[in-house]
Amino acid sequence: MIARVLVALAVLLGGTQAMGAQSTSVILSTTTSTQDSGLLDVLVPLFEAKSGYTLKTLSVGTGQALALAAKGEADVALVHAPALEKKYVAEGTLLNRRLVMYNDFVIIGPAEDPAKIKGLSAVEAMKRIAASRSRFVSRGDKSGTNILELALWKDAGVEPRGAWYIESGQGMGQTLGIANDRGAYTLTDRATYLAFSKRVDLAILVERDRPLLNIYSVMEVNPANGPRINAAGGKAFADFLLSPETQGVIRTFGVAKYGQPLFVPIAGKREEDVGQP
Amino acid sequence: MTLVGEGLLEALRLLLTGDREVWRITLLSLQVSGSATLLSLLAGIPLGILLALARFPGRGLTISLVNTGMGLPPVVVGLFVTIFLWRNGVFGALEILYTPAAMVLAQFVIAAPIVTGLTLAAVQQVPEQFRLQMLGLGASRVQMVGMLLREARLPMLAAVMAGFGGVISEVGASMMVGGNIKNSTRVLTTATVLETSKGNFDVAIALSVILLIITFLVNWALTWIQQRARS
Numbered sequence: 001m002i003a004r005v006l007v008a009l010a011v012l013l014g015g016t017q018a019m020g021a022q023s024t025s026v027i028l029s030t031t032t033s034t035q036d037s038g039l040l041d042v043l044v045p046l047f048e049a050k051s052g053y054t055l056k057t058l059s060v061g062t063g064q065a066l067a068l069a070a071k072g073e074a075d076v077a078l079v080h081a082p083a084l085e086k087k088y089v090a091e092g093t094l095l096n097r098r099l100v101m102y103n104d105f106v107i108i109g110p111a112e113d114p115a116k117i118k119g120l121s122a123v124e125a126m127k128r129i130a131a132s133r134s135r136f137v138s139r140g141d142k143s144g145t146n147i148l149e150l151a152l153w154k155d156a157g158v159e160p161r162g163a164w165y166i167e168s169g170q171g172m173g174q175t176l177g178i179a180n181d182r183g184a185y186t187l188t189d190r191a192t193y194l195a196f197s198k199r200v201d202l203a204i205l206v207e208r209d210r211p212l213l214n215i216y217s218v219m220e221v222n223p224a225n226g227p228r229i230n231a232a233g234g235k236a237f238a239d240f241l242l243s244p245e246t247q248g249v250i251r252t253f254g255v256a257k258y259g260q261p262l263f264v265p266i267a268g269k270r271e272e273d274v275g276q277p
Numbered sequence: 278m279t280l281v282g283e284g285l286l287e288a289l290r291l292l293l294t295g296d297r298e299v300w301r302i303t304l305l306s307l308q309v310s311g312s313a314t315l316l317s318l319l320a321g322i323p324l325g326i327l328l329a330l331a332r333f334p335g336r337g338l339t340i341s342l343v344n345t346g347m348g349l350p351p352v353v354v355g356l357f358v359t360i361f362l363w364r365n366g367v368f369g370a371l372e373i374l375y376t377p378a379a380m381v382l383a384q385f386v387i388a389a390p391i392v393t394g395l396t397l398a399a400v401q402q403v404p405e406q407f408r409l410q411m412l413g414l415g416a417s418r419v420q421m422v423g424m425l426l427r428e429a430r431l432p433m434l435a436a437v438m439a440g441f442g443g444v445i446s447e448v449g450a451s452m453m454v455g456g457n458i459k460n461s462t463r464v465l466t467t468a469t470v471l472e473t474s475k476g477n478f479d480v481a482i483a484l485s486v487i488l489l490i491i492t493f494l495v496n497w498a499l500t501w502i503q504q505r506a507r508s
Contacts, residue, residue, distance in 0.1 A: 034472075036471075058458075071365060073363055073364055140330075173475060195476050213423075227365070228370075
């Protein structure tokens with residue numbers, strides 16, 4: 001009996017051990033939106049086939065993704081919070097910030113629009129939502145979306161607080177569900193909104209405003225941040241994202257499913273030129 | 278309700294068409310939780326027996342700790358295992374974070390106290406006279422423990438079921454130490470969370486149904502062994 005258990009154990013451990021080998025692995029810390037949209041499911045196998053590296057993706061909120069990279073727990077970061085990114089780059093923990101792609105955020109809410117924000121600028125819309133104390137669901141999780149939302153409140157001169165302001169503490173998908181359920185406003189990236197449009201009755205009320213641009217950048221992790229950082233692997237993934245072929249894949253991603261692309265590739269562009277025709 | 282119906286249909290479709298991704302996830306769930314349960318048996322059964330039979334200072338405290346451990350929140354285990362396994366962590370040199378090995382480790386920490394505690398209870402419910410009688414009849418200590426285990430084997434199968442049931446169904450620790458990486462550390466529970474956050478509720482329901490079927494089959498098999506042994 002005991003011998004049989006030991007044999008079974010050896011087989012099981014042998015199997016998991018093989019999967020644990022990671023001398024050639026690269027760790028990418030990224031946001032939930034790149035994963036939830038399905039983009040990484042397309043890009044990762046391409047990268048692995050091309051480079052020979054194994055890529056491990058940690059998709060967490062942007063705040064956590066950057067913090068993990070800064071601690072040296074990842075080799076490369078793909079995130080969307082330009083102001084925060086620049087802080088890490090200025091500190092020197094993350095290197096070589098390069099723009100990869102963008103899409104945009106939209107403010108959605110109940111079709112009857114109690115705060116009357118339809119067609120306004122994003123900041124003006126936030127002011128009206130707060131003034132009318134209409135329910136608003138916030139991610140509240142330091143994700144890229146949450147960081148932008150807080151910046152919008154700040155620009156609107158509003159301290160969001162009170163029963164109307166609901167912090168979900170969850171991913172975008174869950175947050176959309178809560179906003180839908182409560183008939184509340186929320187800020188969402190367009191890709192996740194499209195993915196949920198079947199189950200969410202909320203309508204897009206504010207869009208195509210410059211502050212709502214959602215710019216994704218890739219940064220390599222400074223090898224000085226900690227032991228065992230795969231700097232070459234991190235750079236290989238960053239270069240892969242910016243290569244013409246990958247940018248082509250990004251350009252057409254999502255068209256088949258949603259009838260429109262989810263991301264616009266912008267390798268080589270400057271931040272101030274993004275979104276200009 | 279239509280959603281649940283769609284989910285059940287999707288579950289059947291995924292299982293019957295042999296969707297490779299789903300099979301991989303299902304097998305990994307079994308492999309990780311199976312390994313963790315086996316390891317926790319190897320550690321927990323001897324420890325449980327020791328605690329039941331031996332008398333030493335600090336025994337009461339140890340038993341209290343084990344009993345507390347039976348209710349360890351998986352997210353807490355996940356957090357601490359992650360911190361220890363970080364590249365900057367104490368065991369960073371192992372480089373097993375975000376691999377199935379790390380998940381086995383975390384699930385072992387969750388299951389071991391459950392197995393230990395239930396083994397302790399199983400051995401203790403064997404009447405003390407039985408032990409004394411064995412020794413009185415000239416059994417060696419090893420023989421006595423062997424006989425004791427035979428007597429306690431039925432409740433100990435419950436320990437196996439509880440340990441396995443605890444780890445195959447947990448999501449917090451697997452998510453943190455595994456990272457829910459496609460083709461590598463994605464198991465049934467973490468995949469269910471992901472599909473829900475993607476809005477693919479039908480797939481999420483399908484994965485949940487598969488998880489339920491697995492836990493049912495495993496427990497059914499163990500119960501069958503247990504009840505057959507009894508009759």
